[in-house]
Amino acid sequence: MKHFSTTLRLVLPALLLCSLPVHALELKGRLEWQHKVDMRVVENGVIDAVNVTTGQHVNKGDLLVRMDQRKQKAALLEAKARVARATLSMDDAERDMARTQELFDRGLIAEEELKDGELKKAVATTEMESAKATEEAAQVALGHTELKAPFAGIIAANNAWQGAVIFAGKQDQPLVSLAPDDQMLARVLVTADVLRRYAVGSTAQVQVNGDNRSGKVYSQGVEAVRIEPEGAIYELDILFKRNAKEVLRPSESVRVILP
Structure with missing residues (x-):
């Protein structure tokens, strides 16, 4: 019985070791922004x-x-004044056109006078559209x-x-x-063989200051960053969420576990 107990103590750790994921990788990486503007x-x-x-x-x-903003604000005020003038001209042209149409319908004026009224209204409409476009351009310039x-x-x-x-x-x-700092990237360098094993969206773990975070493969490098004896080396990015009130900075060292 004592011999059996001793044998069990020796075999149990070996069995536990065999139960760990065989292909899991633990790699050293660095933090990067997800993107920067x-x-x-x-x-x-x-x-x-x-x-x-x-x-x-x-x-x-x-x-x-x-x-x-003084120059842009002055240009915007001038543009608004132009729109106001164009609005008055448009109102005047529409009233004239209404009277002209009424007189034409009653047979009191010739068709040429009706066309003159239509032309005046068309000119006022064009001026209104131009004034509004100028105002919009001035508003954009102010926003810039x-x-x-x-x-x-x-x-x-x-x-x-x-x-x-x-x-x-x-x-x-x-x-x-x-x-954006609500999410960050953990970047590791891997060979092409490793890169092919972890598609975009695959799960991963990121260890930051001793704390494990759930993440996923965000992007795979396309061009090699360098060539080593074991082959070309590529970047593999893992995206994870930052904890509230936590300050993380690019180039900080992290550990990445790829299952």
Whole structure:
């Protein structure tokens, strides 16, 4: 009986070891943004206000940077005044056309006078459409003086300073870089054989600061990052959710477990 007990203690760990997934891989990786948006202005001007700093969390629609808007606001006011004038002209043309049509129907005026009224109304309509288009263009130009967050995330870089003169065609650096941080990527380097084993959408585990997170394969590298004796090396990205109030940054080391 003692010999049997000793044998059982030796065999049990071996049986447990054999029960672990044979093909599971544990790899060292690094964190990356899921994506990042570099934001620039499309109009020349002077920066009037900067409302963010690097590392700040923002919500969708938050104002990040505002340029001097005086020129654009003046153009918009002028465009609105043009629309107002066009509206008056249109109303006048429609009244004249109504009277002209009535007189024509009663046989009191010739057809040429009716056509003159129709032409006047057509000109007023064209002027109204042109004025509205000018107003819309002025509104767009005013909108281009502001950078607003297209989604909630973190300010990854801020190169905007109040008073800086910006030339739209000579922006070597983006004014603001924004990245979503509710989800992040764990990037590992694998051979082609490993890459083929894990299709996009496959489950995976990411260990961040000792805490395991459920994730899934987000993308597979297409071009090799380098060539090793064992073969070409590719990037494999695992997408996972960040915990609330947790601060994660690109290039931090993580462990990725591929089942």
